[in-house]
Every structure is written in C-alpha cells, then in structure tokens.
Amino acid sequence: MSPILWSTDDAIAPVGEWRQMGHESVKYKYGGTPSSRPGSVGYTRLSYTNQSEVPLYGLSPPVYPSPEADGHSNSKWAAAYSKAHALLSQLTLEEKVNLTRGFTGTCVGNTGAVPRLGIKPMCLADAPDGVRGQEFVSAFPAGIHIAATWDRTLMYQYGRALGEEYRGKGINVALGPVAGPLGRVARGGRNWEGLSNDPFLAGAGMAGITKGIQDAGHFLLNEQEYRRNPGDLGEAISANVDDRTIHELYVFPFMDSLKQNAAAVMCSYQRANNSYGCQNSKLLNGILKTELGFEGFVVSDWEAQHSGVASANAGLDLIMPDAGFWGGNLTNAVNNGSVSIGRLNDMVARQLASFYVVGQDKGFPQTGVYSNLQKHTAVDVQDDHAALIRDIGAAGTVLVKNVNKTLPLRNPRFLAVYGYDAVVKADATAWLNPARYGGGYEVNFGWETFNGTLITGGGSGSNAPPYVVSPFQAITERISRDRGVIRWDFESENPYPPYVNADAALVFINAYASESFDRLALADNYSDNLVKNVAANCSNTIVVIHSTGLRLVDKWIDHPNVTAVLYAGLPGQESGHSLVDVLYGDISPSGMLPFTIAKKESDYGNLLNSTVSFDAFPQQNFTEGLYIDYRAFDKNGIKPRFEFGFGLSYSTFEYANLKIASLVPNASTLPNPSVPIVQGGHPELWDTLFYVTVEVTNTGDVFAHDVPQLYIGIPSSPAKQLRGFERVPLAAGESKTVTFALTRRDLSIWDVVVQQWRLQKSRYPIYVGASSRDIKLNGTLTKESDYGNLLNSTVSFDAFPQQNFTEGLYIDYRAFDKNGIKPRFEFGFGLSYSTFEYANLKIASLVPNASTLPNPSVPIVQGGHPELWDTLFYVTVEVTNTGDVFAHDVPQLYIGIPSSPAKQLRGFERVPLAAGESKTVTFALTRRDLSIWDVVVQQWRLQKNRYPIYVGASSRDIKLNGTLTV
Known part of the structure; x- marks a missing residue:
C-alpha cells in the first residue's frame, strides 16, 4: 500500500494518505512541529506507516461514494440547486477549491469568494444562544433553558429572534442550535448547549429553532470534552456506539432539524467508532446524506479536520478556519484522481444551494461583525x-x-x-x-x-x-x-x-x-x-x-x-x-x-x-445503549430526587378522558422502499398513525400553564419513552383537550439488519402524566399480536434465508415484562387445592469480595470455567401450607440482573407440605446465575451493583423481595 503524496501547503510538511478509504480509522501521517497547522495549537501530531500500528482499524463501516445532492426534497431546494449549478459551471478548479476552505476575516469563520461572479465570502459565527463577541446583540437563554419550557411556540420564537439578529449582522451561518451533546454524561461540560437528555424533546427544540435560523450543530456523538482532540497522549476519544443506539438516540433529534430545511451541519472533533467525525463516511455519507437525504453542506468544527482525501471522500464539504489539509492539496488531489471532480462540484454546489434556499441572495445585509479594537458603525439588531x-x-x-x-x-x-x-x-x-x-x-x-x-x-x-x-x-x-x-x-x-x-x-x-x-x-x-x-x-x-x-x-x-x-x-x-x-x-x-x-x-x-x-x-464505549437519563433510572429501579419532566405550579391540574384513535390500522411494518428519500428521512416516517387525546383541567384558583406528557412503551426498548408534550394555558377551572399525534417514526425501532425504521406488530402501552414518573392515565395501542415478532417462524423464499434474533434476551415472560403486556396466564403460574404463605426472606453472602471475572489461570473443564459453579449467595424463605390438605408448592426465585431483563428465573423448589406445615427452602446462587456474558472480554462477568431479588408463586405473583449486593 503506497501513499499518495500531496504538495506542501500553508508550510505543512508533505502529507501521506492511504488510498483505501474504507480503512477510516487510520490517522494520516505528516510532518511538522508539535504546534504546527492544521489542527489545534499545542498538541503533538501522530504518525503511522501501516495498518498494524492502529488498533480497531476499519471499525466504522465505509460508505462510498459521497452522494451528490440534486434538490429533489422540495421545490425550494430544487430551485436553489438550479441556480447553484448554473453558477458552478462558470467556476475554475481553483475557484471551486477556494470555496471549500476558510480564510482570515472579521467573522469567526470566513469562506472564500469569487469577486468576478459576485460570490461574496460567507460569514460563520457563534453562538447557539446569541451572536458572540459583538455589541448591540441580545444574550438569549441557553439551549438547556429553552428545553425546560417544553413549549414549541417559544422554541420557534426563540429561533426566529436568533435568526433575525444573525441576519441583521450579515451572518450567513449561525453555528447552532446544538443537538449534540445529548447529555449522555452527567458531568459533560457542554450539556447546557444542547437541549435535553431526551431525543424527542431535543428534536422538538431543534425543529422549532431551526425553523427560525436554518442551521444545526455537532453531528454526531459529541458527548464529552475530555480528549476531544488528539494530543500528547495520543488520538482523540472514540465514541463507540451500536447502530440502533446511534439512530434512536443521537440521529433522532437531527431528523427534526433536517425536516425543517436545515442547510448546514457541523461535524465534531471526536472519533466515532474509531473514525474521526469529519472523515467518518458512515456518519456523513451513510446516515446524513443518504438515509436522511441531507441537501445542505457539512462544515468542520474549528480544526477538526484530520485528513485531506479521506475527509473529502467521506462527505466533508467545507473546512474551518483555514485551508487545513485542503487548499492547493485539494487541487492536486482532484488533478491526480484521489478526489473526483464530481465530489468537488458537490461540495461547492451544496454551499451555493444552501445560500439560495434560505434566500440570502435577496437583499441580505452587509456583514456587521467587527473587532472591538476597530472603529466601526454600530449595527443594533436587538429589536424587542x-x-x-x-x-x-x-x-x-x-x-x-x-x-x-x-x-x-x-x-x-x-x-x-x-x-x-x-x-x-x-x-x-x-x-x-x-x-x-x-x-x-x-x-x-x-x-x-x-x-x-x-x-x-x-x-x-x-x-x-x-x-x-x-x-x-x-x-x-x-x-x-x-x-x-x-x-x-x-x-x-x-x-x-x-x-x-x-x-x-x-x-x-x-x-x-x-x-x-x-x-x-x-x-x-x-x-x-x-x-x-x-x-x-x-x-x-x-x-x-x-x-x-x-x-x-x-x-x-x-x-x-x-x-x-x-x-x-x-x-x-x-x-x-x-x-x-x-x-x-x-x-x-x-x-x-x-x-x-x-x-x-x-x-x-x-x-x-x-x-x-x-x-x-x-x-468511550456506549455500553448503556438506549438507557440514558430517566430510561436508565427506570431500568435500574433507582428513585431520583426529581424525575425527568417534573416541575411544580402555583395551581393544580387533573387529567381525564384518555382516548386513542388509529388512523392507519394496517400500517406496514416498514416504509415503502420505492418512495424516494427526502431531507429528514423517508417521508412515511412522518405519517401520523395514531391520535391520543386527553382532557386537562386547571383545578386551582389561578391562571397557569400545564405540560401533559405522553410516554410510550415501545417493545424491545426502554419501558417509557417521551413521544408527546404540550404546554397548555388554562384559566382557573378551565378544561382543554390536548391531542398528541404519533407518527411512524415515534413508534418504530431502528432495524440494524434491514437498515430501516420498523414498526413491530405488538401492543404499545401508553402513559399520560405530569412527568416521567407521575403517570395519571394509561392505555394501550395495538399492532396485532401480544407475542410480537416471536409469534411466527421466519418465512423466507430467499436462497439464503435469514432468521434474525433481534429480540436478544427478551423472549416469553421477559418480553411481556419489558413491553408492559399483561398475559392471560404468566410464566410459573399454577393453582393448587391448598394455599401457601411465604415469610422470612434472608440473604447470605458466602464470597463478599468475589472478583468480577473468573480466575483466568484456572483450566477450563467440561461445563465451562469451574468457578462459574461456585455458590456466592444463599437465599432462604419459609413456606407454609395454610390450607387443610397435603399439597406441593413451587416457590420461585427471580433476579433482576443489571443491564438485563427485569426478572430472570434463578431458583425453584417443589416442596411437599402437610396442612399447616412450614419448611425453609434454600436457593443457592452461583457465579453463573448472577453474571452476564461480556462480549468484549469474552467471559462471564459479575457486575459491581445491586441485584433486586424476588420470591413468588409465579413470574408476576411476587410475595417477597430484597436486594443482594455484589
């Protein structure tokens, strides 16, 4: 494998790049001093000469070529691309390249210009809560604050006002709003810039704000600040996330923004699945430009570009704040075929079309951004x-x-x-x-x-x-x-x-x-x-x-x-x-x-x-999957101090008359594959399938707003997920009916096999309440069978039929528990001619400081590692026959293993009991009984955590419970 050498540009030593773009995790070698450009000042650049030096090489799936946008999403984009292509045809190669890079100027970011054709530099500026570093501008509330309003109207008005101020200052691209970080890490330094830990609430904010300012930031997985850039210690942190979690948590709010015609997206510093965000073809080419049909351009965060050819072919369109690895290098790459002229044309067309689609060719103000050291005419954009x-x-x-x-x-x-x-x-x-x-x-x-x-x-x-x-x-x-x-x-x-x-x-x-x-x-x-x-x-x-x-x-x-x-x-x-x-x-x-x-x-x-x-x-392994914030608290049985969606009022409210109406009773499980993708994703994802209505009454004596919230229990997913909210103004004694529209996307999961959003044929429990835990009303909407995807065998006429076990650990009672479905007769159920009582639950630890993993030096024997069969705990319970006939009872022990189904059978005993007789039943819990299979270390692993235990007469008839701690 021989690298292609690019010519020196901006005093950077020659750059070497691997031509095989699928191997995205390789860092491209170059020379230079520890603080040399391109990149953030003060960290050491790293150099590799072959694949073996880079662990987890090629983990992020390659997606090539980069899709060329054509404006088919709607008439506005179509008209914008018609103008863009007409102008593009008049540009020279060097002029095109100059439009893909940053230059020094009065704005935070400044693009190239083509004076002979009237193409002016674009001005890019922070911040998501107001124009940064300028006078006569407003300081708006931060993203996390606007999310706390739970008010779509205010979100839109906020975005509109921001847009007015940016436009008034002659700023073409506002670097916001921000959907990433989502707030995965509690101590995350930039969580306040985002909108919420919940993708639905964040998406509502992104939609409303984008409608005003037409831009979006940090795509995707920008969830921590520590080691976000490469440095003396090595590469930047890699956020390693499975495909379903990427879509259902982190892509979700961006979809709302793109649906509102967002014209620019910023790629971030971190690596995602070991490929840098601004050269990650799976995220940029695959998800953003193909699945979501993005018609706008991708701009790098400042100095977030770490390669030339790779970032170009992966879908990056504009770099900031200077030429980075492009400039004259990009010209040479096009000339030698490393980057196609079609890719370069698409970079430029996306920028020009974005300029047109938001109407910046019609009376857009002159740039009014200045240095405070520079005498200038003040431009006041504060309005009211x-x-x-x-x-x-x-x-x-x-x-x-x-x-x-x-x-x-x-x-x-x-x-x-x-x-x-x-x-x-x-x-x-x-x-x-x-x-x-x-x-x-x-x-x-x-x-x-x-x-x-x-x-x-x-x-x-x-x-x-x-x-x-x-x-x-x-x-x-x-x-x-x-x-x-x-x-x-x-x-x-x-x-x-x-x-x-x-x-x-x-x-x-x-x-x-x-x-x-x-x-x-x-x-x-x-x-x-x-x-x-x-x-x-x-x-x-x-x-x-x-x-x-x-x-x-x-x-x-x-x-x-x-x-x-x-x-x-x-x-x-x-x-x-x-x-x-x-x-x-x-x-x-x-x-x-x-x-x-x-x-x-x-x-x-x-x-x-x-x-x-x-x-x-x-x-940085996102092993929690979909379970962040309230989803994690619900799953782990942890009572918060104040739950997601909680807030008090000076009034009181009552909820009544919950109704569910199905608009498309026989909706297909998958969107129609013949329908073209438009910006925001498959059009059918936004089709309304159900309406949920509820009556809210202000039972207090003052005017107040209430925020009823709708949560859904989607099968094979967290127990509750926010899927609707409305901030409702109510006079004292007034009642109003609130309507929640549930779309196909709201009810779907991301199917990693077919690579599409999929409805499940099942029952979906719904909850309406004043917070994620203060549930006032509940009901069920149905997509056929209680057994969901586990009703039928897989029927396929393909030459190589596939049976995908997408349910994971959730079969039988585990699936019914997870999906909130009440069975007719549950697992473990059975009646007797007698009755029984349980008492005196006790838990004894035999190995208080058991290691999380079995000793690797112990030889494996038939049946697995010998230590898997070691007893770590005894659980005892007293069972009494309270009837008047001899009978057998079967007490059952269930365990709530962290990161697993809520209850799993781990003990049972058929006990003969004379009338009035009591016996103590002992359950031995082994290492295997309490372990999960760790797919990384390939071994059964105990978790240092609390394990809820349940003793009962069936999987649902629980008589006693307690907790053991590892």
Missing part, C-alpha cells in the same frame, strides 16, 4: 427581543419544592439575599467566562470565585450580553415598590449576622460548565454549606439555582427550613426580571426538568463521568 428573553426565562424556570405555598411571595416587607450568584460583580466582565466555584472546581477565593450571576455557560457557546439584569437588581426594584427592606451578603459562606426577622431569605448559587473541559462534580461544598448555614437561621429559606445542567441538592433539600427551591437555568440577559416574575406570582411556574436529578452522583452509574483514558487510542 428582551421581552421574549424575559418570557422564556420565566417559562423555563422549574419549581421543584414549595412547602405550604411558600411561593409566590406575597408583598414581603423584609427580604435577605445571600450568595455569589445574586449579582453581577463589579470586577467581572461580560467578555470572559472564568471558572466559578459553583462548578465544583478548585479555585482561589476572590473575583474568580464570586464572578456573579450565571446567565450562560463558557466557551464558544457563550453569548455577549448588552447588559445583565441580576436577581438582586430585580428584587430591589420590586421590593422598593412596597417600601420594603432588603439586606444582603454576597460573599460569606456563613453570613453574619443572620437576618432572622426577614420574611424570607433567598440564597443564590450556581453550577458552571464550559466547552473544553468536563465538570468535576455535580455540587460543591461551598454552595451547599452556604444554603445550610442560612437555613440554620432562617425558617423560610428559598434557594435559587442557576445551572448549566444537573445540580444535586440532597445535602440540604430535606432541611425543614428550606421551603422552596427553583432551578432557574441559564436565562440570559433578563435573568432577574424572569425570576422575579415567578417569585412574586406574576407568572405561575410551568418549567419542567429536561433531565433527571439524582439523589447522589453514584445513581448515574457509568454515565456520571466522561471517559478518562491515557491510552494512545482512548475508547
């Missing part, structure tokens, strides 16, 4: 967006505790305000984002510690507020109307003297996070001590948290003097006004958590931290 920002700030504020109607405040005369987050500090600056103590980081006391109220996160996703209305400022404005008194201490951990005569004490804390690093903790001792110290002296302590995501509260949430708690998110420039609107009851809180708040960090399990590795080829 402050009012919208205030509305969104209030709507996304989540009330999670409110003892005895502490809130709303009722014209208090004396308030005490504590905490570093209450004010904008005089020594802080709008242009910097220093670490705050609330992020859990070790920083010295001083201005960095008390940098003031938090309205957004840090890094390239942060905005540039024209001003910030702090909570203290807004509270002062409000209490002055009542000629009240306000006292404050913004810097003490233990404020003294305590103002015990105050009507209420408001404590302001925050949790900061930023791009480039992940969080060290989900709470910090300083802030927790502040809350506890204030609560020790004030019987009416109200805590307000401005947070970039998860913030744990269990060190003080049950304190009797903590009477109310608000998650106030990242509300933008109108922070204080938004908060006071809620505190004083001008607006009843209606925000709902877009994530799950645990009681302790360990409840997040393997999804607490980013993957830390010092290997040259670090691996």
